[in-house]
Amino acid sequence: MKTSLIKTAIAVALTIIVSSAHAVETRIYSDDLDRKVEIPVQAQRIVALHDVLLTVPLIELGVMPVGSIGRLSKDGKPFIRSGMVLTGYDFENSGIDFIGTFDLDIEKVAALKPDLIIATPRYEKTLAQFEALAPTVVVNYNTRTPLEIFEAVADITNTQDKLAVLERRYQSQLDGIRRIIDTKSIVVNAMMPKKGNINIRYSDFTLGKVLRDAGFRFPKAVDDLKPGGRADFSVERLAELDADYVFATYRTDKKHTPQMIVEEFEAVLPNFCDHLTACKNNNLIVIPRELSLSVSYTALGITAYTVLTHISGNPFAAKLEKK
C-alpha cells in the first residue's frame, strides 16, 4: 500500500514537471489595431507576412521565422527582398519556408504549424483565418516609421535586449560621422526620378534617417514635407531640390545598375547634371536601394559608412566646412 502510494506520488510529480515544462508561457500583447492578443513569451515558430518589414528585422534580432512571404525573381525563384544582402539568409539557406508572395497560400501557413503570426494591415480582412491557426498580431506600416516597426517586432519577440545592442552600435556609427564631418554645414538630399518627376522623401527608411540623424541639412522644400512624407516635384522645381550632395538609389534585386538611374534622370531632364550643384561637383552618389529602403540596422550601419566615406576626405566637403 505504502509503495503504491509512493509510486503514485512520484507519477503525479513527474506529470506536473513534464506538463509545466511543455506549457507555453504567454502574455497579452496590444497590437497596432488595438487588439489584445495572447502571444507566447518566446515564440518558436513565427510566420512573417512581410519580408522587408518583418522577416529581415526578425533575422537581425536573432529570431529565425519558420515561414515568410517573398518575392519572385525573373526566373521564378522566390527570394526574401534584402535578405541575402543584409542578413546572409534567404529561403535556400535559412530553413524559412516560402509561403507565397503577398497573395499568400494560407494552407502553407497552416502546414507550418506556427505559434505566432506577424501580419500587416493588408491582411486585416483575413485575420480570423490566421487567428484560427495561431495568435496573430498586426504591425501597422501606415502608422509606424520603419524603425518603429523594428521596435514592435522586438517587443513582440521579446528581444529588446538585442535591439538595444543594435541601437548602441548605430549611435556610435553616427558619432563617427559627426566626428569627421561638420554635418550642419552640408546640405544633402536624396531623390529619385519617377514618371517624369523627381520623387523626394522626408526621412523615412534608412538613407533619410541616417542623413537626418547625423545632422545634415536638407533643402527647405524637403524640410517642408512632414516627417514620413514624400512628394513628386516637377523638374521645373529642380533648383529647389539642389544640394551639396545628392543621393540616388538603384534596385539590385532586379539587377539594375547605377547607370540605369542616371539614364532615368536623363529621361526626366536631358543634361540634368548641368542643373545640380552636387552633380557638377561629382557629388551625385548612387547606392543600392536595398540599403536605403530597408528596415534594418545592418543597412543603417552600411549606409552610415557609405555616407562617411563619400563625404569625408572629399576636398569639396572640406571647402564647405571652412565656409
Place this chain on the structure above:
Amino acid sequence: MSNTHFTLRLLNESIALKLPKFALIIILIICIMIVFMIVWSLNIGSFNLSFQSVYDTLKGTETDKAANNVVWLFRFPRTLAAILVGIMMALSGAALQNVTRNGLADPSLIGISQGAALAVVASIIVFPEIDINLRPWLALAGSLIVAATIQWLSFDDKASNSLKLILFGIGVSAFLSSITTAMLTYGDIYNASSALAWLAGSINATNWFDVKLLSIAVLILVPLLLILSRLMATLRLGEISAISLGVPIKFVKYALISLAVALAAIATSVVGPLGFVGLVAPHLARLLTRSNVAIHLILTALIGGLLVLVADFAGRALFAPLQIPAGIVTEIIGVPFLIFLLLSQRRKLNK
C-alpha cells in the same frame, strides 16, 4: 414526348414545360463537372489531407483542429463563393447582353467594376483608417451609384437607348479608371499594393459570411431574372416586335439592367472585379446549345460557376504556394476568347 424535347408536367398539368433534351444533357454534364470540381477542390491544397480525412472532417468525426480549419475555414467557403460569384457575374453579363442586344456587353461596360474599384481604392489609399469591414459596402455603393448614373445619363423620356448606354458606360468607366490609376500611382506604396490585390479579384479571403451574403443574393435575384426570361425572349426579336407583342419595354429594360447591376455589384463587393466571366459564360452557353432564354440562363449560370471555380482552383493549386488571383486567371481565359469572338463576328460579317 418528341425526340428532341421532353415535356415536364407539374401540378396536374397546370404547369407544362417543353425542355430540349440536348440542353438538359449539357446541364447535367456541367452539374457533374461542378460536383467533381468541388470534390477535387476540397481535397487538393498545400496542406496535405487524405480523401478519408476530408470526408471525416465534413462528417464532423475528424478531431485534428488543423484539418478542420483547412476544410471548413479555407477550402469550403472559398469553393462555394467561387461558384456563387461565377453564377452572378455570368447572369449579369447574360442580362446585359440581352438588354443591349450587344454580344460584347459585360458588367464592366456599365461601370460596375470601375465604381466598386474607385470606392475601394479610395478607401484604402486616401482613407486607410476606414474600417475594413465597410469595404464590401463601399464597393456596393460605388457600383450602384455609377451604374445608376450611367443609366440616368443614357435613358431619355422617349425610349431607352442601348447604344447610349454603351457609350456612356465606356466614357464614365474610362473616367473613373483614370482616377483610380492616379490614386494607385501617387498613393502610399503599401496601401497601393493592398489596393492592387483587391483589384486582381481574389476569392482567397472569402469566409462563411460572404457565402451567406452571396447565397441570399442568388436566391433572390436569380429567380427574378428567370421570371423575366419570357420577356427577355421577346426582346431578342427587337424593340418594335416586342412592343407589338405588348411587352412593357421600358420596364423590362430597367428591371434587367437593375438585376444585372445588383448581381455584379454584390459579387464585386465580395471578391473584387472579376473580368470576362459575364462576357464568356453566355457565349459558351450559346455555343454549346441553342435553347430558350430560361434554359440559356441556367446554362450560363452553371458555366459561370464552373469557370470561376476552375479559375480559383487553378490559381490556388497549380503553382502553390504562389497564388494567382481568380480574376487574373479568368482574364487569361477571357482575352483569347474575346479575340476569338471578334474574329468570328468579322468572318460572319464578311460572308
